[in-house]
Amino acid sequence: MPAPPSDPVPRLYRTPPDRFVAARDEAVAQARHAGDVRGAREIARLRRPTVAAWLVNLLAIERPELVGDLAQLADALRDAQRELRGPRLRELSAQRRSVVAALVAEVRRLAADVPGAPSAGKLPLAEVEATLNAALADPGVAEQVRSGRLLRPAHYAGFGEVPRPQLRLVTGEEEPPAPAPPDRRQDRGAMRAEQARRAARAELTRRRRALEKELTRARTDQERAETDLDAAQSAERAGTAALDAVETELAELERRRAVTEQELSRSRLARRAAERAAAVARRRTGEVEAAMEALTAEEGDADSGTGAAD
Secondary structure (H helix, E strand, O other), X not given: OOOOOXXXXXXXXXXXXXXXXXXXXXXXXXXXXXXXXXXHHHHHOOOOOOHHHHHHHHHHHHOHHHHHHHHHHHHHHHHHHHOOOHHHHXXXXXXXXXXXXXXXXXXXXXXXXXXXXXXXXXXXXXXXXXXXXXXXXXXXXXXXXXXXXXXXXXXXXOOOOOOOOOOXXXXXXXXXXXXXXXXXXXXXXXXXXXXXXXXXXXXXXXXXXXXXHHHHHHHHHHHHHHHHHHHHHHHHHHHHHXXXXXXXXXXXXXXXXXXXXXXXHHHHHHHHHHHHHHHHHHHHHHHHHHHHHHHHHHHHHHHHHHHHHO
């Protein structure tokens, strides 16, 4: 039994998306041929990334050290924002822009070295930049980027974590103001406001859950549609190959038909010539036979005349 192939996953996610399905099917066939049934099933489950996700995966696979530097910068940014260190945060933010720009340029260079990759003008570099910024802000996105198996680009509306409120301790001569006497009307208003906030939060939670369910269904439908698309494309390729084979066979049959018709035409001409020759020969034979009969009759008459004379 042949040895199982090396891990095909990095090779697949280096492959441009329009060639991903064919490369995945080939890897599945190789794994099955090697007897690795489980590996073949796992490879078959791999999904095709978008072009933007493929570019990020290419960066993670080819230049993992740069992605590691991005993760360290993300940690430093989160620490600075959590501690509200303004100067340091501004410095790191400037560094973030520089690093992301350098990574986008590296992505463009890596893509140029991949055979069959889209041209530089068609690369969705804005989505790549948005994904890298999201990785700086969200550890979950950063982990997906490091894995090299990203399927969709990521986006992040804000940046960093929401800072917690800072408390200031009042000491020394400073005394806190005395609490104002309670106002029942204000208490009732505050209570109603709090109830309204709770109701609004509950409504937002309900809407979020509904959207999350809808998103899950949409992603499932998308996966199913992409699977159907892959199957349809494979069927189309098979049909095209079969049609090409039939057309080739038809062309060969047409050529053979033309040759056979030429041979048949020559055979008909030869038959007609042979018929004419046979007719001539039959006529000549009849003439010779008639001459022979006449000669025989003359010989008989001659023989009879000689006998009478004697």
